[in-house]
Amino acid sequence: MVGAENVLVDDAARLARATGLSYLDLLRRRSAGADFPVPDAVVLPAGPDEVQEVLDVCVTHDVGVVPFGGGTSVVGGVAALRGDKSSVIALDLVRLDALVSVDAESRIAVLQAGVRGPEAERLLGEHGLTLGHIPQSFERATIGGFAATRSAGQASSGYGRFEDMVTGVRLATPRGEWKLGVAPASAAGPDLRQLAIGSEGTLGVITEVSLRVRPAPPVRRYEGYALPGWEAGREAVRDLAQHHALADVTRLSDVDETEVSLALNAGLKTTALRRYLAARGVSHPCFLIVGWEGTAHDVALRRRETTRRLKASGAVRVGKALGESWRHGRFAGPRQRDALLDQGVCVETLETAAYWSNVDELRDDVRAALTASLGRAIVMCHISHAYETGASLYFTVLTARDETDPVGQWQRAKAAACEAITGLGTISHHHAVGVDHAPYLEAEIGSLGVEVLRAAKSTVDPSGILNPGKLV
Template sequence: MTDEKATSADHSTVKHMKWWGWGVEGVGFHHEDKPDFAPFVLKAVDVDLWTATKAQPLPFDKLDVPDSNVSPEFFAALTAAVGDDNVTSDAMDRVVHTFGKSLRDLVRVRSGKIERTPDVVVYPADEAQVQSVVDAAVAAGAVIIPFGGGSNIAGSLEPIVGETRTVVSLDLGRLNRVIEVDADSGLARIQAGALGPDLEAQLTERGWTLGHFPDSFTHSTLGGWVATRSSGMQSDKYGDIADIARGLRVVRPGGTLVIRAIPSASTGPSVREMIVGSEGRLGVITEVTVQVHRIPEKRDIYAYFFPNWATGLKAMQEISESDAAPSITRVSDARETGFSLATSKASKGMSKFLSGTVLPTLMKRKGWNLDDICLSFIGYEGGEAHAKRQKAIVDAIVKKHNGMGVGKGPGVLYDQKKFDTPYLRDFLLDMGAAGDVSETAAPWSKLAAVHDGAYAAAQGAFDKLGKVGWIMSHLSHSYHSGACLYFTFAFKFGEGDPIAEYDVVKSAIQQAFIDNGGTISHHHGVGLEHSPWLEQDISAGGVDLVKSLFASADPDGTFNPGKIVGGRLVGGRVATLIDTDAIETEEVQA
């Protein structure tokens, strides 16, 4: 057992994002101090920010929230497990725990299209209470959906439409402590409900860092990172969460699955790997033993420019093959570079580098077309001598590929604003436009084709809808054999169904990934959003194996049913969510 002690605080201490959007109330994206942004958006997606009528989410009291169907007997069993103050069927709590923060999620919740919510939200304080909740839910024939920070954008949180059983949202927010650090081994035991900033603060007090910083860092949890196979901005140095998570504790019916933090082992198929990326379908992750590192002596992020996307890709590939070991290798294509310049404040950020005459003149002398330039950020961490050596290697590679460095200033600003991007999704929705992301990974030999294929597919979808649309991309998370490509796309909604329009674009991009040699997701997970492409990605045999694993480990479909693969038997039919308005059903032998 763990040595954790239940906290005396009730669930009022658990932090949640606002029910209708990203982040906390009172924080959002503003364009008034960014003079180039409004013209950019007008050109990119045909939205005039100065004249657009700002849409507002429905007031909460206008939402038609489905009634809870939790029975008094089951509610009493849950309160016996975690205490009266830590079980609620309050409408606001249930709505907060219904969706993640994808565009599909936000369109539905902001417009009041909520077909199914959890029936009850439970806040355990420790692993023993989680076990009691799981056992009570199994006895009652209920469904359990683990909940961390609620930042997921792959449809991994919502109850399946048509689910008739009682649905429990099991919020791990009270399990938020760094339990201990094994300094000799560089391992830390951390409760799964710890949010990124909280666990880093606790580690920093001890002189350590996890080094895992996804875009969602501020509002996501360690358990959520493991459950969705997350990757962070500094994964080039610290690894993805699958590399970082060494030991696990997972509550299952009747007992706890324990994976010890062994450096490496030959013990058959990796159960640890089965849990990583399982999206709550194999049990409730309560604790993770992770690799941690001493806080580096030096940490710098430098900015570079390349003349075009092709040279930027080649430089990133050569860096990955070199003796250099940077913490960040990122390059934006020309469109994303233009976006970055447009979102800079007047006389600040990257805009000041191109607002004068020296740098543009130098670029033109080198034969560059300013419409093709690509912005790159590369990070160096470690001791003074180590960081200096890494930068020298990279600088030589950049020079070889006709790039140029512009110092640390832009990198400092990037580092300060790196967690603010998700607020743009809310802002564009307010202005009647869609803004969302899709990410993939592919071998170096196929990255250019994946990039161009996604662009062509998105443009075809925009044309089909009769829209002016925008897509942009950056490379990040470099590996020996390839890298991640992260795409952002946007367009203005019409008068019809916004989710149907979104599906046309999102589906085209996802299919382009598969068609050109990429995967359906590098780090966002599968959930419901990406499951239609899973068989094309891992083969029919792979899907059958995953289905068999879930069916064997959870034959009653207690844990987050329907996510990643398939659905569950409902009246002799398999129900699988395809979109917000339709369920595709297939007759099966009950």
């Protein structure tokens, strides 16, 4: 039904859809003897109707289906697990690549699930619009993936998390199509859009997403500040968040991450900058990136408020170069990992979020857990998403790779971090659950929560073909 040329069974095609981009995924891809599941075939439907037809056939023949977008999951979300099925396909949505419609009056655009970040911006740009959703996975990740994983972009303070942008979703399920979202807000029972968003391919294959869009911003202004230490930085960000003065991008590095920036950022005159900051009482700086996007009037107005509050919080302005260098390097992180891996480094990130009164304890506990597990390690942390009631914490870990058991080395460290997170914060602020976080979900949503998700799944997917082994 999709055409023979859109069913791929060669090894290269199947391997390309077998893993995501976690450190362990990269290790597996580099290791000749690695053992990981690979889909039996890759199927590339052309649109929502073909997705539904493929699902119907998979129900008939009891074939597992792993929806595949950009393949950027770092939690095992696209692992080709087959559960109790004898075969499994990767359902690659790359051909669902259209801008379906634009409602300029309502500021809503409908995009197909396979549209990647840059293409979404290009298609919307033709209408003078933007989505403004720029996570680090932006270059490869897709609209459907953003919705399936409750993604949060780097400018979430301004544009919102992805779920804040979604006005409607269209899903293909083993029980037929399911469409949700008829109004900007509703009291017609529970918000089932919020059940579809974050369902990670287990409750249906998202084929189209209706999204709130905005005029493309004529002005983008990014700047850097330095705060005297973590506590001052965290309090400055909390002050902004609780006074509605956050910049669209607001990103605070801790002292360790700032030191690495100072060491590696070629655009900064480091010695002069250290002297400049020290003269202003900032000897252990925490860098803060702030960025505004919008009309000149709007950016000026909001920048004035943010700046006024930052100065009152003791922030010292570093200037545009720091902001711009962050903006231009914002997608480089994942690409740098290959070079580090070549040099025998274990490098990975993990993230969480908590209410403000738990943020410091959570950061301390996760750092301690990682260090206890790994021994000598660099553990850096930043806040990239702030809210009135709390913030995200994003950790980057580097340590010498244990070449005798590199997988076990990281699995133990990750488990220690997850144990530290449980009870203080969420097991994931924007990476999702996948396989890696599934053991910790019950502690967060309760055994009843897990049972409710399973009941929802059994309803829309009675034979359990959708993304076996993920989420619950």
